[in-house]
Amino acid sequence: MGSCISTVSNAEIDLHRGVIPETDLHRAVVKNDMIWLIYISSFTVTSHPRTQGGIIEAANLVCFCFSELAAATGHFINENVLGSGEFGVVYKGWVDEHSLKATSPEMGMPIAVKKLRDDSCQGQQEWLTEIKYLGHLCHPNLVKLMGYCIEDKNRLLVYEFMPNSSLDRHLFETGHSPVQTITWHHRIKVALNVAKALAFLHHEVDAIHRDVKPSNILLDANYNAKLSDFGLAKDGSVNSRTHVTTRVLGTEGYYAPEYMESGHLTTKCEVYSFGVVLLELLCGRPAIDINRPYKEANLVQWARPSLSPRKIFRILDARCFSPFFLSESVLKTAELISLCVSSKPMSRPTMREVVEALGKIQELNRNVISRA
Numbered sequence: 001m002g003s004c005i006s007t008v009s010n011a012e013i014d015l016h017r018g019v020i021p022e023t024d025l026h027r028a029v030v031k032n033d034m035i036w037l038i039y040i041s042s043f044t045v046t047s048h049p050r051t052q053g054g055i056i057e058a059a060n061l062v063c064f065c066f067s068e069l070a071a072a073t074g075h076f077i078n079e080n081v082l083g084s085g086e087f088g089v090v091y092k093g094w095v096d097e098h099s100l101k102a103t104s105p106e107m108g109m110p111i112a113v114k115k116l117r118d119d120s121c122q123g124q125q126e127w128l129t130e131i132k133y134l135g136h137l138c139h140p141n142l143v144k145l146m147g148y149c150i151e152d153k154n155r156l157l158v159y160e161f162m163p164n165s166s167l168d169r170h171l172f173e174t175g176h177s178p179v180q181t182i183t184w185h186h187r188i189k190v191a192l193n194v195a196k197a198l199a200f201l202h203h204e205v206d207a208i209h210r211d212v213k214p215s216n217i218l219l220d221a222n223y224n225a226k227l228s229d230f231g232l233a234k235d236g237s238v239n240s241r242t243h244v245t246t247r248v249l250g251t252e253g254y255y256a257p258e259y260m261e262s263g264h265l266t267t268k269c270e271v272y273s274f275g276v277v278l279l280e281l282l283c284g285r286p287a288i289d290i291n292r293p294y295k296e297a298n299l300v301q302w303a304r305p306s307l308s309p310r311k312i313f314r315i316l317d318a319r320c321f322s323p324f325f326l327s328e329s330v331l332k333t334a335e336l337i338s339l340c341v342s343s344k345p346m347s348r349p350t351m352r353e354v355v356e357a358l359g360k361i362q363e364l365n366r367n368v369i370s371r372a
């Protein structure tokens with residue numbers, strides 16, 4: 001069995017210090033063929049005590065009982081559904097801030113509870129991976145995993161509740177009037193927050209998220225964005241010349257072309273996915289839209305030829321931009337998107353460079369707002 005150790009700083013976290021039953025742990029190790037050790041500045045070293053039953057405790061995660069989470073979510077009633085994905089349904093629940101016991105809605109702190117479908121093997125694997133990563137990583141732009149539940153066949157995850165839901169709802173759900181539509185100022189903020197999360201993952205943790213898309217970008221009341229769903233995350237390599245070969249996983253429309261062809265996963269593949277999200281923010285259209293004419297269905301293919309200053313007005317989200325005024329921040333964003341979705345991985349910037357570019361774009365836009 002190999003070991004995967006990246007030295008960023010001198011403190012250590014062991015990603016298997018998660019709440020993982022021994023059988024699952026064994027499976028996870030064999031599957032990934034490595035010992036998960038990451039050295040990272042913001043974590044402290046602790047030994048990992050085993051409790052009875054083979055559960056290895058994580059320092060910061062709470063182990064919830066199923067009955068407690070059932071009570072917190074009103075027994076998983078439909079009114080409390082926040083959304084659903086491939087592997088399960090997410091419910092809103094309420095717990096006491098201190099004891100974390102279920103409370104009535106008016107009294108408690110809201111939480112989001114993801115309940116996995118029992119029949120999903122891939123879901124079980126993702127449940128484990130989510131704990132391995134989110135259970136130990138801490139960054140203002142990563143959603144906080146508070147705890148988990150493992151009881152009989154039940155597998156659940158408990159997150160901080162994000163009151164403004166996910167980015168896809170704001171960008172693609174019809175019915176939003178121009179007044180309610182997420183502003184360009186907020187779109188830049190979201191992009192910068194996500195870029196910071198990815199720069200942290202790529203450059204400090206040496207990991208690749210692998211499923212960057214608007215439904216995995218959650219928003220708080222002030223449009224601060226946090227990346228969620230680490231179920232497909234993979235140990236990566238900051239050096240884009242090396243790669244991990246994997247089964248092609250992720251979401252259609254966001255795959256870098258070279259990843260689709262070869263299964264070679266590098267951080268530059270994720271820069272491409274991020275570029276697609278940035279394009280979605282600019283155009284207000286999803287990466288794939290099968291309801292559009294064939295030539296318009298794939299966003300990158302449709303928009304790429306118009307990313308120049310003279311043609312950009314053709315693809316901008318009309319709910320957000322005036323056709324008579326093209327700000328410099330829009331043009332610089334289009335330039336950045338062109339680089340991120342370049343078909344040549346080496347031409348794409350690193351996520352650190354993207355953070356820097358978006359910081360300048362935010363500044364340009366602030367100046368426009370303050371002059372207005």
Ligand SMILES: Nc1ncnc2c1ncn2[C@@H]1O[C@H](COP(=O)(O)OP(=O)(O)OP(=O)(O)O)[C@@H](O)[C@H]1O
Binds near residue numbers: 082085143160218229
């Ligand atoms: N912590 C949270 N706070 C508020 N809403 C959330 C939270 N986590 C998830 N949601 C909502 O639940 C929805 C479903 O999430 P889930 O991760 O299960 O699926 P998805 O991301 O939409 O699709 P996929 O299965 O492809 O990942 C999200 O799109 C989001 O709107």
Ligand SMILES: [Mg+2]
Binds near residue numbers: 215216
């Ligand atoms: Mg998701």
